[in-house]
Amino acid sequence: MATHEESSVSRFLPNPKSLAIVGCPFSGGQPRPGVDEGPIHLVKAGLPQQLADLGWDVEFNGHHQFEDISASITSDEPIGLLKNPRRVSQVCHAVAQTVSGHAKRGKLPLTLGGDHSLAIGTISGTLEQYPDACVVWVDAHADINTPETTDTGNIHGMPVAFLLGLGSPVPEFSWIKPVLKPNRIVYIGLRDVDAGEKRILKENGIKAFSMHEVDKYGIGQVVKMALDHVNPKGDLPIHLSFDVDALDPTVAPSTGTPVRGGLTFREGHYICEAIYETGCLVALDIMEVNPSLANEEAVKQTVAVGCSLARSALGETLL
Numbered sequence: 560m561a562t563h564e565e566s567s568v569s570r571f572l573p574n575p576k577s578l579a580i581v582g583c584p585f586s587g588g589q590p591r592p593g594v595d596e597g598p599i600h601l602v603k604a605g606l607p608q609q610l611a612d613l614g615w616d617v618e619f620n621g622h623h624q625f626e627d628i629s630a631s632i633t634s635d636e637p638i639g640l641l642k643n644p645r646r647v648s649q650v651c652h653a654v655a656q657t658v659s660g661h662a663k664r665g666k667l668p669l670t671l672g673g674d675h676s677l678a679i680g681t682i683s684g685t686l687e688q689y690p691d692a693c694v695v696w697v698d699a700h701a702d703i704n705t706p707e708t709t710d711t712g713n714i715h716g717m718p719v720a721f722l723l724g725l726g727s728p729v730p731e732f733s734w735i736k737p738v739l740k741p742n743r744i745v746y747i748g749l750r751d752v753d754a755g756e757k758r759i760l761k762e763n764g765i766k767a768f769s770m771h772e773v774d775k776y777g778i779g780q781v782v783k784m785a786l787d788h789v790n791p792k793g794d795l796p797i798h799l800s801f802d803v804d805a806l807d808p809t810v811a812p813s814t815g816t817p818v819r820g821g822l823t824f825r826e827g828h829y830i831c832e833a834i835y836e837t838g839c840l841v842a843l844d845i846m847e848v849n850p851s852l853a854n855e856e857a858v859k860q861t862v863a864v865g866c867s868l869a870r871s872a873l874g875e876t877l878l
């Protein structure tokens with residue numbers, strides 16, 4: 560039986576702890592349809608009730624309706640290589656306002672994607688309420704291409720660059736305050752990093768633990784080193800942005816850009832558990848679940864893993 564005593568030890572959230580689910584059916588940051596169904600499946604699988612069972616007061620007022628935004632954008636031609644730039648920008652702006660609104664009211668925003676371009680919005684929202692927050696980015700990819708370095712033009716490969724203010728400014732994204740500092744983000748799980756991204760990581764001295772380091776040191780040590788880097792005194796708020804493709808495709812098959820050689824089921828959940836234990840978690844993203852990819856069994860498995868990652872980050876324990 561799991562005990563939930565610890566659900567009272569947050570350094571930043573008032574008691575009783577409450578969270579708000581931000582369901583974001585959005586796929587404009589990448590080309591594969593279906594990732595917009597991710598949040599719908601996660602909620603249908605019972606995630607809100609599972610979190611309530613962990614002792615959270617759960618607010619969920621339905622999925623974000625981005626229809627007004629889409630309707631107001633009559634044409635969305637690429638800007639340079641960037642695909643769907645206006646739609647991505649405006650949706651992320653709306654998400655930022657929603658996330659910061661929840662955070663202001665003392666709630667932990669749990670954003671369900673949708674593609675990872677949404678993190679432009681979620682992290683902007685977190686930083687508005689917690690300017691000194693740090694980010695733990697769990698992913699197979701660095702998502703740090705600039706409009707100049709991107710090969711694909713897919714904005715889900717670029718959110719970190721926008722948040723850091725790297726690359727030449729794109730006027731459509733001028734609402735983003737590049738307030739994230741390179742020493743306030745750390746990566747875990749990388750294994751598919753583009754050449755331009757490797758250069759950006761080096762030039763900016765950004766700490767990253769790839770699968771090589773996970774193999775070498777073990778996940779326990781990697782999470783400790785990652786947190787020591789980004790949150791050395793353990794007193795900063797943490798935003799955890801979890802792309803399910805960080806997990807091995809045998810664990811989370813239904814995702815748009817799977818890469819072999821990923822985190823095991825336990826390694827992924829350990830990261831979430833360890834971050835919950837810090838008492839510093841203030842916002843969580845579960846991204847890139849795409850229920851239209853792979854067979855029914857694989858979809859079920861991936862949705863279930865999305866739910867269990869969220870539970871682990873929000874206090875579920877094994878004992």
Ligand SMILES: NC(=[NH2+])NCCC[C@H](N)C(=O)O
Pocket residue numbers: 674675676700702704709710711712713715716717751753802804816847
């Ligand atoms: N959030 C993701 N799954 N990102 C994948 C990015 C892949 C590649 N690096 C790109 O720029 O397109």
Ligand SMILES: [Mn+2]
Pocket residue numbers: 698699700802804805816
């Ligand atoms: Mn990824």
Ligand SMILES: [Mn+2]
Pocket residue numbers: 675698700702715802
């Ligand atoms: Mn990603």
